[in-house]
Amino acid sequence: MINPGKIAKTLFETSPDMIAILDPDGKIIDCNLHLENNTNYNKKELIGLMGPIDLIIDEDKKIATSAFKELKITNMKQNIPLRIKRKDGYVFSSIWSGSTLRNNSNELEGYLVTGKNISDTDNLELKLISVTEQHRQEKLAIIGEFSARIAHDIRNPLAIAMISLENLKMLYGADGKKQKQLDRVERSIHRITHQIEDVLNFVREKPINLKEILFSQLIFESIDSITILEGIKIITPKNDVKIICDKKQLLIVLNNLILNAIQAINDVGIIEITIDEIDDKLIIQIKDSGEGISNENMKKIFQPLFTTKQHGTGLGLVSVKSIIESHGGTISVTSPPTIFTITLPKTNS
Amino acid sequence: MSSLVIIDDDVDIRESISDYLNLKGFDILGCGNNGLDAVELYKKYKPDIVLLDLAMPEYDGFYGLEHIKKINSHAKVVILTGVNDEVNEKKIKVYNVTEVLEKPCSLRQLEKILKTLKTMI
Numbered sequence: 001m002i003n004p005g006k007i008a009k010t011l012f013e014t015s016p017d018m019i020a021i022l023d024p025d026g027k028i029i030d031c032n033l034h035l036e037n038n039t040n041y042n043k044k045e046l047i048g049l050m051g052p053i054d055l056i057i058d059e060d061k062k063i064a065t066s067a068f069k070e071l072k073i074t075n076m077k078q079n080i081p082l083r084i085k086r087k088d089g090y091v092f093s094s095i096w097s098g099s100t101l102r103n104n105s106n107e108l109e110g111y112l113v114t115g116k117n118i119s120d121t122d123n124l125e126l127k128l129i130s131v132t133e134q135h136r137q138e139k140l141a142i143i144g145e146f147s148a149r150i151a152h153d154i155r156n157p158l159a160i161a162m163i164s165l166e167n168l169k170m171l172y173g174a175d176g177k178k179q180k181q182l183d184r185v186e187r188s189i190h191r192i193t194h195q196i197e198d199v200l201n202f203v204r205e206k207p208i209n210l211k212e213i214l215f216s217q218l219i220f221e222s223i224d225s226i227t228i229l230e231g232i233k234i235i236t237p238k239n240d241v242k243i244i245c246d247k248k249q250l251l252i253v254l255n256n257l258i259l260n261a262i263q264a265i266n267d268v269g270i271i272e273i274t275i276d277e278i279d280d281k282l283i284i285q286i287k288d289s290g291e292g293i294s295n296e297n298m299k300k301i302f303q304p305l306f307t308t309k310q311h312g313t314g315l316g317l318v319s320v321k322s323i324i325e326s327h328g329g330t331i332s333v334t335s336p337p338t339i340f341t342i343t344l345p346k347t348n349s
Numbered sequence: 350m351s352s353l354v355i356i357d358d359d360v361d362i363r364e365s366i367s368d369y370l371n372l373k374g375f376d377i378l379g380c381g382n383n384g385l386d387a388v389e390l391y392k393k394y395k396p397d398i399v400l401l402d403l404a405m406p407e408y409d410g411f412y413g414l415e416h417i418k419k420i421n422s423h424a425k426v427v428i429l430t431g432v433n434d435e436v437n438e439k440k441i442k443v444y445n446v447t448e449v450l451e452k453p454c455s456l457r458q459l460e461k462i463l464k465t466l467k468t469m470i
Contacts, residue, residue, distance in 0.1 A: 156359070159453030163365040166456055170372045225457060 015114075018094070020051045021101075022111040026068065027051070029110070038094075038117050040087035051113060056082045057091055063137040066144070068098075071111070073304070073322055075100045080137065081130035082115070092119035095130050105343070106330045144203045151200040158196070162189055201252055202304070202315035208246045208326055215275050215284075216240045218247065222254040231268035234258070237275045243282060244347065249323045256316045257286045257340050263309065264290030264338060277346065284342040292336030301333060351466060352376040354394060356387040356413060357402035357429060366400065366454065373463060387413030391420060398447070398466060403430040403437065414444050427462060429454065 012019055018035035020028050028051040036042055039055055049055065053064045060082045071077040078097040085091050098113040118126050165186055172178045219236050228234065243250075261271045269289040276283045293301065300306045302321045307314035324331045329344040353375050357363045360382070367377045378394040381387055385408040387401055399417060403410035410428065417424045428441060431452040441449060448465050450458050 155453045156362070159455060160359075160361045160365050162456055163369050163454065163459065166459075167365065167368045167372055 016116075018115040018117070020046070020113050022051050022113060024108045024110055025050075026053065026111065035115075038086070038092075038115075039084060045087075052082060052084065052096060052115060055084050057085050059083075062141050063134065066141050067096075067137060069322075071098050071100065072108075072325060073302070073318055075102075079129050079133045081134045084115075084117075092117055093127075093130065094118060095126060095133075106332065107328070108325060147199050148203045151196045151203075154192075154196055155200075158189060158193055162186075162193075165189065198315045198319070201319040208249065210244055210246060212242055212244050213247055214240055215243050218243065218250055218254060219273060222251055222258060225251075226255060226258060226262070228262075229267050232262060232265065233270045235270065235272040237273060239275065241275050241277060241282060243344065245327055245344065246323075249326075253320045253323050253342070254286075256320050260316065261286060261288035261290070261338075264288045266290070280346050282344045282346055284344070285339055287337055287339040290338060292338050293333065298333065298335060302331075351398065352378050352394070352396045353398045353400055353466075354379050354381070354387070354390045354396040355400045356381045356383070356390070356405075356410070357400075358382045358405040359402075362402075362429075362452075362454070366459070369459060370463075375466070384408030384410060384412030384414075384416075388416040388420075391417045391424065395421075397425060399424065399426045401426055401428055402452075403428060411440060414446070418444055427465075 012032050015032065016034065018032065018038050020031040020035055023029050028046050028049050031043060031046050031051075035046065039046070041055075053061060053068070056064055063080065064082055067077050067080045076097075076099045080096045080098075082094055082096055083091050084094050094115045094117050096113060096115040098111055100108055101110045101112055103109050116126070118130060165182060169179070169182050169186075173182065215237065223234060223236075258271065258273075265271070265288050271289070272285075272287045274285045274287075297306075297308065302317050303314075304318045305314040321331050324342055324344070327344055329342060331340065331342045333340050353370060355363050355367050355370075355377060357366075357380075363380045363382070367380060371377055378396050379390045381390050383405045387399060387408075387410070390396070391399060399413075401410050401413055410430075414426055414428070417426060422445075425447045426444075427448045427450060428446050429450050429452055430437060430441075448462060450462055
């Protein structure tokens, strides 16, 4: 049996592809000879650059950035066409693939990206893949911007409708018939608002604003913003812990998981939230008394656009995972019973 | 009874919030659509509370805030802001604002502001 370390080393050194190892921020920490030769930069010049984003032409930067964002979520991305600008200014076409490198606790340790120089290849198939992928990425980028724009433009009138509806209820709510209609309008507005928020959260690049907050405060605010019907019992932690995080984003996470749990138990049941400190990590768990998640669905649960709900956007858990990972943490799920487990580093660098 | 002046460049936001607070028992003395209106209405009515939007054309909320506080440093101002970034946060803190509400204003936020306003009477 050949030493796997030797195999990896040989592959790294002799592969005809350009290979780079990136740190969790995307900066090059190591690369092979082919990357040096193809780009005309030596290793010293390459280390510290964002790979391969700092090496590509401006027109392709958007494709690269959004592919990177997807890579973080899906852990593997293939056949991204990017045009590299060599040190001497010459531009060539290449096609890139990447995977995330994670340790046993599923924490992100870096990325492995490989690229093929396809400028001198007659391989039409590769060129076709390259062009198709390029179109797909451009379309996704446009859809993203478009959705964000629409969502933003819709939120204001929605809020106005909500407030005016509340005013109507105060003025005419006493009449049972009118109240029924008004309630229906209110429910519909809530549904639209929820969809918009899901899309916006998914599409927006949000910078992390870290502050210290008590976990009990986070839970309180989250539960306060959700309508909890009578049949639902939420058990909150008996202990309290200080947590360093972006409060708004963690609220999105908690709201999402609690709302999912409420739907899983069909408005009647128990949701239990716990938080523990183990070594330098915080472990948060959200358990519900619902039926559970099938094995098949478990595999897809964090994928974009996957949903079991008729009115779901399929974007909630994707955003949740993205937020947790931006905090340097991990999220996983086991079922039955369904328990979402989030780990977060106690101190954030 | 608590009196208010509401300033926002969006007429629907102004009026829906104004009606809401009216129905909840507050006196809306006047509405305006920029920072200059804010100052003039404050001078004219000396309301208990000013509800002030930040992003408005020509004379924005910061203009209104600065000049109202010059007239009365203890003036109670509630800021409505659509953009809650760190730059704005820092600027707002300087002026000792009573409360900050993020737009779009949800019902929950209005209820929250109601509680605050009631404790201020």
